[in-house]
Amino acid sequence: MKFIEGGVCAAQGFKAAGIHVGVKTKAGWKKDVALIVSDVDCAAAAVFTKNVVKAAPIHVDKKHLENGRAKAVIANSGNANACAPMGEENAIRMCQAAAAAISCDPMDVLVSSTGVIGQTLNVKVIEDGMADLCAALDHSIEASDAAAHAIMTTDTVKKEVAVETTVGGKTVRMGGIAKGSGMIHPNMGTMLCFLTTDCAISPAMIKTALLETVNVSFNRISVDGDTSTNDTCMVLANGMAGNAEITEKGEDYAAFLAALQALCIELAKMMAADGEGAKHLITCSVKGAATEAQAETLAKSVIGSSLTKCAIFGADANWGRVLCAMGYSGEQFDPEKVDVHFTSAAGDVAVCAKGRGLDFDEDLAKKVLSEHDVEINIIMGEGEAACTCWGCDLTYDYVKINGDYRT
């Protein structure tokens, strides 16, 4: 398995486009609508936010995915179409406009939106721009790049990854674009992720693979503890790689899953690193735990702690806040067995052994925590299980971005 270029256009038979049509009305002429189309019908699956308040596109997608098939995805940024007047009607109109332009059944089009909540979506500009959007459809690297940009909101960098692997003796490619910066929290933050692959795999197995992947990637990142109304991760598999269709678990499924997980963990880390206002990617690894579930809960609690996030922002080796966050996670454990050390490219500093503070070199600790990528390593002394989660620091810029998001 290797990482390659091309994003959602890396797999055979996928075209993409991203242009500005006018949903975003400020900040220049940023792209605001993306389209991804497969040359042939695809097995498709998606996972959505667990928020009780769900955006309109999610209700539409659930209906469109009942048969486990799809051919295209249309997505806009700048308006979330959540809690908005005429929400479902406008989401359906987006599907209809795309379907008419690419000549398919509207039921085979999936739809996503991201942006401000509660305002009516200007669907007219999307319909009017559909001809231009279709004209821009292309198999190129640049086309995936344009689509990746068109779904960005407060993201500062595009998120685009692709991998190549071998399944049943055939070369299989898969790629994805994603957005997500604020409102990121385990169980899907405001993130959109669109994945494409040319692997031949049944609707049932692509759904299984997607769930097994989301749980170890996007559900292990947190930016701010807010779970959005719009979170969506979709995958389209068009089978053009020519492998024998995966219809059950086995060697082929394992190879496919490993590649999909690697792809999505990369996208998830890019999201965490690009958390709103973030200056650091924080990787929290819990080892020696009794169970993986315990390790995951503890790691998530640490990366979700505002106080820990502020300490990393200040490059302050305040490990007490790490123990404190573990303590209120809801998991039971013996604090007197816990070791903690901070690690980065600048070195490693042990700060806590058996639940008690160590004398450590404050200058070294400052250097370690001043790197962009910082690891919080926790050893529980309880068992063999482990889990890694990713987050970011809490900065002035997070407050600034979210103090005046709408205007």
Next chain:
Amino acid sequence: MKFIEGGVCAAQGFKAAGIHVGVKTKAGWKKDVALIVSDVDCAAAAVFTKNVVKAAPIHVDKKHLENGRAKAVIANSGNANACAPMGEENAIRMCQAAAAAISCDPMDVLVSSTGVIGQTLNVKVIEDGMADLCAALDHSIEASDAAAHAIMTTDTVKKEVAVETTVGGKTVRMGGIAKGSGMIHPNMGTMLCFLTTDCAISPAMIKTALLETVNVSFNRISVDGDTSTNDTCMVLANGMAGNAEITEKGEDYAAFLAALQALCIELAKMMAADGEGAKHLITCSVKGAATEAQAETLAKSVIGSSLTKCAIFGADANWGRVLCAMGYSGEQFDPEKVDVHFTSAAGDVAVCAKGRGLDFDEDLAKKVLSEHDVEINIIMGEGEAACTCWGCDLTYDYVKINGDYRT
């Protein structure tokens, strides 16, 4: 019932003191040790943090409260004595030093600490300063004020409240001092609260009253979602008001409880308003809920949302974030029945009706949200239950304070 002056010295027979002994080694000569002493033995009760990682004084207090009696409280700021070498030993030494100075059994002294986690407490300076601390003990308003200051960490204002009521035909007074600014979250943030009363009440009933009070006051505030290792709320009742001892629920208990709850809700609101870096006190009221538990969960989720807190900081009427936070609270409800309006001294603005955005006057909304005290009012349309919780906004200063807390 009326609010009066005097804090922990308002009730008959209580003395207090607060001085600087040297636990805090920077920021001038701020007070860092407080002592509260009753002239006579008291019924006593306390509630502590639910964090698995508990500070040493909490383990000591649990033993000292087994008989439901106490006579004094010694507390320091500047060091939390949590995850620290010789934690319990040092906490016991604080009790012993205070007991020797005021001539009582060390088992009748309660102890609390707040400040940095993981560093050895300099108990020697507390022991050395005990004579000065005892010399400062006094029944005056100024003595309570000094104690209130001595437990502050990042607090910007002291928290001190007292009330007077009538129980069984006798005038009963009660008062409290508290600290708490960061790490404040439902189920006890880093808060310390010491309450005194001259009411005659049994150990069993004072414990019941304290639990019934904490649940509707301190457990309904949030600053940052971090629950500390040290949270403690204690009450001492010395019986000097001369009322017939309260030994069961009834009219006298109800009068006492009403006063205790009013006292603690005031202290809780003062904590929320003084949240680290806060510029606003946010009151979130949920009405028309199916149950009080549902209303409480929803209100807590809203005041705990980083995105909502940032929006209030920016005086941005981004009500979508309110609905979003309700949606991920874990409670089930119908978003299509929800109304939201923002209220303050500057006016009232309805922003959402039946789950859909309303056209509203943005200038008025800005004015409403620019007041210090801001209300988020939510009407569920599901039943008759209600709950109010309190929080604060998320600001640059919160990040600044917590980016470099230790140094």
